[in-house]
Amino acid sequence: MTDVPKDLRGLDDIDRDLLALLQVDGRMPNNALAERVGIAPSTCLTRIRRLREIGAVRGFHADVDPAWIGRPIQAMIAVRIRSESRDAIGRFAESLAGIPAVRDVYFISGSHDFLLHVAAADVDDLREVITERLSGTRLIAGTETYLIFEHRRGAGNI
């Protein structure tokens, strides 16, 4: 991770092409990538290493369907923090990301403080997350839970 600013400076068209390709297929082989963007495989390797180092690529992940790993119930939980405990938000959010059901933590503006995308084994599991792991702590002023019927990724993000 360098101190390069997080913007387009330092990224050329080839870098952006690589990001677009890897966003669609994160397992595309290095030499296929190299051919697609028109550079040598060895160059491609150093470019991708750099993209990871500067943080443009934060990681590579399999998109696993939660239903297949025993978590068919998905929900979005809006969480409001007690105003007295605002300064503890940072550490608390860290702990949230460690709950097995939690897939994403979004810190947001508005009447709530963050949104949690969770995948639970069943309704009891979901209730346990909400009442024990969230409302059970003294930091939380309230939650609102919305069931997720379907979740799909956007297509072209470049």
Next chain:
Amino acid sequence: MTDVPKDLRGLDDIDRDLLALLQVDGRMPNNALAERVGIAPSTCLTRIRRLREIGAVRGFHADVDPAWIGRPIQAMIAVRIRSESRDAIGRFAESLAGIPAVRDVYFISGSHDFLLHVAAADVDDLREVITERLSGTRLIAGTETYLIFEHRRGAGNI
């Protein structure tokens, strides 16, 4: 994609180990995966192919920081559909996933119909998405937009 039911039937401990490993590092080589879960590389290859075929693995993607591709403004937009046009939801949602700014579409229960996780180039771009691409269509009854200050993935999703 087979007609196997979307649950734990047909997935053993090795499959779940593979899913867990690939969720953390989607580019881990087949060889390394095989060694970690204790099977032969050729067996590992067929297992992973099967996990993709049945839909347990929906894809492999690089996690690209939106700020680095010129989209530093992230927001969650809650969208409510006009009741007259409920039957058009499906096709409309398809089109949403095609908007370049849209990263995720969540179909949810509650007072809104879906949540859009978007990444925009600037506030004008965000406004354009909301007013032109969403409110501009006759299908939408209303939207609510929340800025995303930070987004982090959950750690252990297995």
Next chain:
DNA sequence: AGTGAAATCAGGCCAAT
């Protein structure tokens, strides 16, 4: 920064179990 050659290593088909 980009490259080509060379060595090492991984991917992927097959026949056997």
Next chain:
DNA sequence: ATTGGCCTGATTTCACT
């Protein structure tokens, strides 16, 4: 369904530009 053998092709380093 799992495996080891085998060949093909990919990854990675390095000297050079």
